[in-house]
Amino acid sequence: MASPAKKLAISLTVNGQPVDGLVEPRTLLIHFIRESLQLTGSHIGCETTHCGACTIDMNGMSVKSCTIFAVQADGAEITTIEGIANADGTLSALQEGFRQMHGLQCGFCTPGMITRAHRLLQENPNPTEPEIRFGIAGNLCRCTGYQNIVRAIQYAAAKLNGVEFREAAE
Amino acid sequence: MIPGPFTYHRPESVQEAVRLLGELGEEARPLAGGHSLIPMMKLRLATPEHLIDLHGIGDLKGISREGDHIVIRAMTTQHELLASDLIAASLPILHETALLIADPQVRYCGTIGGNVANGDPGNDMPGLMLTLDATYELQGPEGRRSVAAREFYQGAYFTALEPGEILTAVSVPVPPAGHGYAYEKLKRKIGDYATAAAAVVLTMDGGTVATCAIGLTNLSETALLAEEAAKAVIGTSLDDAALKRAADAARAIMAPAGDGRGPAEYRIHVGGIMVERALKRAAARIRAA
Numbered sequence: 001m002a003s004p005a006k007k008l009a010i011s012l013t014v015n016g017q018p019v020d021g022l023v024e025p026r027t028l029l030i031h032f033i034r035e036s037l038q039l040t041g042s043h044i045g046c047e048t049t050h051c052g053a054c055t056i057d058m059n060g061m062s063v064k065s066c067t068i069f070a071v072q073a074d075g076a077e078i079t080t081i082e083g084i085a086n087a088d089g090t091l092s093a094l095q096e097g098f099r100q101m102h103g104l105q106c107g108f109c110t111p112g113m114i115t116r117a118h119r120l121l122q123e124n125p126n127p128t129e130p131e132i133r134f135g136i137a138g139n140l141c142r143c144t145g146y147q148n149i150v151r152a153i154q155y156a157a158a159k160l161n162g163v164e165f166r167e168a169a170e
Numbered sequence: 171m172i173p174g175p176f177t178y179h180r181p182e183s184v185q186e187a188v189r190l191l192g193e194l195g196e197e198a199r200p201l202a203g204g205h206s207l208i209p210m211m212k213l214r215l216a217t218p219e220h221l222i223d224l225h226g227i228g229d230l231k232g233i234s235r236e237g238d239h240i241v242i243r244a245m246t247t248q249h250e251l252l253a254s255d256l257i258a259a260s261l262p263i264l265h266e267t268a269l270l271i272a273d274p275q276v277r278y279c280g281t282i283g284g285n286v287a288n289g290d291p292g293n294d295m296p297g298l299m300l301t302l303d304a305t306y307e308l309q310g311p312e313g314r315r316s317v318a319a320r321e322f323y324q325g326a327y328f329t330a331l332e333p334g335e336i337l338t339a340v341s342v343p344v345p346p347a348g349h350g351y352a353y354e355k356l357k358r359k360i361g362d363y364a365t366a367a368a369a370v371v372l373t374m375d376g377g378t379v380a381t382c383a384i385g386l387t388n389l390s391e392t393a394l395l396a397e398e399a400a401k402a403v404i405g406t407s408l409d410d411a412a413l414k415r416a417a418d419a420a421r422a423i424m425a426p427a428g429d430g431r432g433p434a435e436y437r438i439h440v441g442g443i444m445v446e447r448a449l450k451r452a453a454a455r456i457r458a459a
C-alpha cells in the first residue's frame with residue numbers, strides 16, 4: 001500500500017504545453033501551479049474557496065485551484081492567465097477590455113476574473129449585465145466596485161462578436 | 171491551509187470503491203466534488219487517511235428518466251443539473267435550487283451525491299429531497315439498498331450511510347404536471363449558505379390547495395420536513411390566515427443554532443417568512459399557468 005507521503009506522478013497540459021510533475025496527494029493544485037510550475041499569475045487570496053483569485057480553466061470549467069488536489073488534475077487541460085493572450089502575444093479581447101475600461105485597480109483579482117470571464121464568454125457569448133454579474137459571483141474584487149469589470153467583459157463580448165462597444169469607463 | 175497527509179485512490183468501478191472503503195475502514199472517505207470535504211480538511215476538521223476519488227467511475231454520471239422517476243447519478247455536478255433540459259422541464263424546483271447554491275466555480279465541482287450525503291444542515295439539496303420524497307440508492311459491502319431521504323438524516327453530519335457504503339444515485343418522483351413550486355432562500359450574500367430556506371411543492375384543485383410538501387434548510391441539526399405546516403394549508407385558498415398558520419407550524423419545529431447568520435430567534439422568524447413566501451410563489455405559478 002502506498003504511503004501518504006509518497007509522491008505521485010501526474011501529466012497534464014498547461015497553457016498548451018505538456019507538463020509532468022511529482023506531487024504529494026495533499027498538494028493543492030494552486031501550489032503546484034505557483035510553486036512547481038512557477039506560474040504565479042494565479043493568486044491565493046483566501047485559501048477558503050471564497051475569493052476566486054485562484055480561478056483557472058480546467059477541462060472547460062472554471063475552478064478554484066485552491067480546492068482541488070493536484071493529483072486530480074492528472075490528464076487535465078488547464079489554462080491559467082499566462083495562457084490567455086492571443087497566440088501572437090497580443091492582448092486577448094478580455095485583456096484589452098480590462099485595460100480600456102479600467103477593469104482593475106490593484107490587479108490582485110484580475111487573473112481570476114479574466115480566466116473566469118473567458119469561460120463565461122465561451123458558454124454565453126452575448127451575456128446581459130445581470131448574467132455577467134451572476135457569472136462572476138465567485139470572484140471577489142476589493143477595489144473596483146465591479147462596474148468597470150462588467151464593462152470590460154461587455155467590451156470583450158462586443159469585440160468577439162464584431163460589434164462596436166461605445167460605453168466609456170467610469 | 172494545507173490538508174493533512176492521505177493516500178489517494180482512484181477506483182474505476184463502484185464495486186472497487188466499496189471494496190476499498192470496506193478494507194480501509196473508518197479512516198477512508200469518498201471524495202466527490204471536494205467542495206465540502208477539502209475545506210474541512212484544510213481546517214483539519216477532517217483528517218482522513220485515505221481518499222477514494224469517485225471521479226474515475228463512469229457509472230456515477232448522468233441524469234435519466236426511468237418511468238415516473240428522474241434518476242440522477244451521484245457524481246452529477248450542480249453545473250450539469252443546471253444544463254439539463256430534462257431537469258428544467260420535469261423538476262424545475264431542482265433547477266431553481268441549484269442556481270441558489272454557492273457560485274459558478276463551486277457548481278462546476280460540487281455534486282448532488284456529495285451535497286445530499288454530506289449531512290451538513292446548511293446544504294440546500296437535503297431539504298429539497300425531503301420535500302420531493304426522493305430515495306437514495308446506496309451500495310456497500312452487503313449489497314445495494316434504497317433509503318428514503320425522509321429516513322436518511324439523523325443529526326448534523328450523521329446519516330443512514332453505513333461504513334463502507336456509497337450513495338450511487340438519487341431517485342426523484344416526478345411531481346404532477348401543473349404543480350407549483352418555489353425554493354426561497356435568505357442569504358447574506360450570493361454564495362452563502364442559507365440563513366433560512368424553505369422548499370414548497372404543491373398542487374391546487376379549483377382554487378384550493380390539494381397537496382403540499384414543505385422542506386426547511388439550515389433551521390435545525392438536519393433538514394426538516396414540515397408536515398404540520400403543509401397540513402395547515404391543504405384545503406385552503408392560501409389566504410393570510412392559512413399562511414400564518416403554516417409559518418407558525420413550521421416555526422414550531424425549527425431549532426437552529428445562533429451563528430454568524432444571526433441568533434436563533436431571528437433565524438426562526440425569517441424561516442417562517444421563507445415558508446410564507448415559498449407558498450405564495452408556488453401558488454402564483456399555478457395561477458399564472
Ligand SMILES: Cc1cc2nc3c(=O)[nH]c(=O)nc-3n(C[C@H](O)[C@H](O)[C@H](O)COP(=O)(O)OP(=O)(O)OC[C@H]3O[C@@H](n4cnc5c(N)ncnc54)[C@H](O)[C@@H]3O)c2cc1C
Pocket residue numbers: 048049050199200201202203204205206207208209224244270271272273276279280281282283284285287288292293294295331335336337338361362363364
Ligand atoms: C464557498 C462555498 C459556498 C457553498 N455554498 C453552498 C450553498 O449555498 N448551498 C449548498 O448546498 N452547498 C454549498 N456549498 C457546498 C457545495 O455545494 C459542495 O459541493 C457540496 O456540499 C458537497 O458536494 P461535493 O461533491 O463537493 O462533495 P465532497 O466535498 O467531495 O464530499 C462531502 C462529503 O460527502 C461524502 N460523499 C461525497 N459523495 C459521496 C457519495 N457518493 N457517497 C457517500 N459519501 C459521499 C464525502 O466523503 C464527504 O464526507 C458551498 C461550498 C463552498 C466552497
Ligand code: FES
Pocket residue numbers: 043044045046047048049050051052053054055064065066067
Ligand atoms: S484562494 Fe482559492 S478561492 Fe480564494
Ligand code: FES
Pocket residue numbers: 103104105106107108109110140141142143144
Ligand atoms: S482590482 Fe484590486 S481586488 Fe480587484
